[in-house]
Amino acid sequence: FARLATAVVAGGFVVRVVTLLTVAPERTDGGDPLYYHAQANLLGGGRGFLEPLNWIARADTLPSALHGPLYSLYLSFFSRLGATTYVDHKLASVLVGTATVAVAVLIGRRVGGAAVGIAAGVLAAVYPNLWVIDGILFPEGIFVLLCGLAVLGAYRWRETRRPLDIALVGVAIGLSALARGEGIFLGPLLVLPWVLRTLGRAAWRQRVGALAWAAVGALVIVGPWTARNLVRFEEPVPLSTNGNELHVYSNCPDAYGGKFLGYWVFA
Numbered sequence: 001f002a003r004l005a006t007a008v009v010a011g012g013f014v015v016r017v018v019t020l021l022t023v024a025p026e027r028t029d030g031g032d033p034l035y036y037h038a039q040a041n042l043l044g045g046g047r048g049f050l051e052p053l054n055w056i057a058r059a060d061t062l063p064s065a066l067h068g069p070l071y072s073l074y075l076s077f078f079s080r081l082g083a084t085t086y087v088d089h090k091l092a093s094v095l096v097g098t099a100t101v102a103v104a105v106l107i108g109r110r111v112g113g114a115a116v117g118i119a120a121g122v123l124a125a126v127y128p129n130l131w132v133i134d135g136i137l138f139p140e141g142i143f144v145l146l147c148g149l150a151v152l153g154a155y156r157w158r159e160t161r162r163p164l165d166i167a168l169v170g171v172a173i174g175l176s177a178l179a180r181g182e183g184i185f186l187g188p189l190l191v192l193p194w195v196l197r198t199l200g201r202a203a204w205r206q207r208v209g210a211l212a213w214a215a216v217g218a219l220v221i222v223g224p225w226t227a228r229n230l231v232r233f234e235e236p237v238p239l240s241t242n243g244n245e246l247h248v249y250s251n252c253p254d255a256y257g258g259k260f261l262g263y264w265v266f267a
Contacts, residue, residue, distance in 0.1 A: 001114040005105045008118060012101035012125030016094040016134050024135025028086060032067070033137035037089055039064070039072040044079025049228075063232040068240050069225055070178035071139035086137070093134040096141045101125045103148035110155045139179045146176035150186055158198050163213045166195070170217025177222055181239040187218065 028034075038052030047055075049072070051064035078084075078092045101124045108120030124130055133141040150172035157165035169191060176183030195210045222239070229237040249255075249264040 001109070001117070004114075004118050005102075005121060008105060008121035008125055009098060009102045012121070012131075013094065013098040015125055016097050016131050017091075019131050020090055020094060020135045024090070024132075028090075028136050033086075035067060036072050036075060036137050036139065037086055040075035040089060041079045041084050043072060043076035044084065065229050065233065065237045065240050066242050066245075068139070068178045068180060070175060071142050074142060089137060090135055093137065093141055096145055097131060097134040100130060100141065100145045100148060103145060103152060107148060107152050107155070110152070143176055143179040143183060146172050146179060146183065147186065150176065150190060154190060154194050157210075158194070161198075163209070166191075166210050167213040167217035170214035170219075171221055173214070174218035174221025177218070177239060178225060184218075184222075184239070187214070 029037075035052055038056060039049065042048070042050050042052060042055065047061070049064055049069055051060070051062040051066065054060040054062050074096070075089045075092055078088055083089070083092065101121050104124035105117045105121035107117075109117030111120075130141070130144065133144075150169050153165060153169040153172055157169060170187075173183060173186045173191070176186060191211065191214045195207055195214070199207050199210065226238050249266060252265055254260045254265040254267075255263055
């Protein structure tokens with residue numbers, strides 16, 4: 001199993017590198033990819049979570065929470081090492097995608113055994129909606145990885161019942177929420193039913209205790225970012241502000257009919 005799993009993960013890495021060089025668009029220097037790329041370099045230079053587009057245009061030092069901080073923070077570690085180009089950051093994202101393949105293998109093995117684990121890894125290695133993310137600098141890659149780690153951690157906690165293990169599930173959920181805000185829904189959609197089903201007729205204190213440990217794990221991760229936002233902005237921003245932007249651009253009359261049907265209307 002170990003040899004096959006290693007081969008599958010290595011194959012996932014090769015697929016991502018090859019598609020990065022042959023399929024991914026050459027230009028990703030606008031929109032969200034520009035945001036994450038530029039903010040990572042600002043962080044790597046010690047300037048903090050600034051709004052990168054205003055920095056590029058006018059060198060304005062405006063705080064930003066347009067997107068969650070995790071993806072930019074991850075890329076910034078490579079920026080600190082001198083890997084500051086778009087290609088550098090895409091290769092850093094390839095490492096995330098490769099880790100996702102490994103997590104898929106481990107989840108599959110826990111669900112259905114070694115054969116299922118290998119099959120899950122092969123699917124994750126070649127599935128376009130996974131490898132395409134790494135070539136365009138979007139945070140969904142690291143988000144999917146953290147969702148997988150939360151699921152894997154939930155299986156581990158079911159075996160051990162240790163508070164630390166369920167707290168680590170909360171940590172994975174907190175990190176996923178810092179990549180994409182909807183990650184916070186893993187709390188009610190994953191942890192709550194998983195704990196209630198696993199503990200069954202156990203004393204309510206055990207069930208509440210497990211849920212509390214998961215909540216603590218998530219809050220330890222999300223809390224510092226939320227506290228920073230409460231200090232830096234005039235209005236409360238728990239995670240990010242980008243939801244309203246999508247609402248304005250795509251949920252308007254021009255996007256529901258006429259020549260811009262189904263588009264984003266920036267006007």
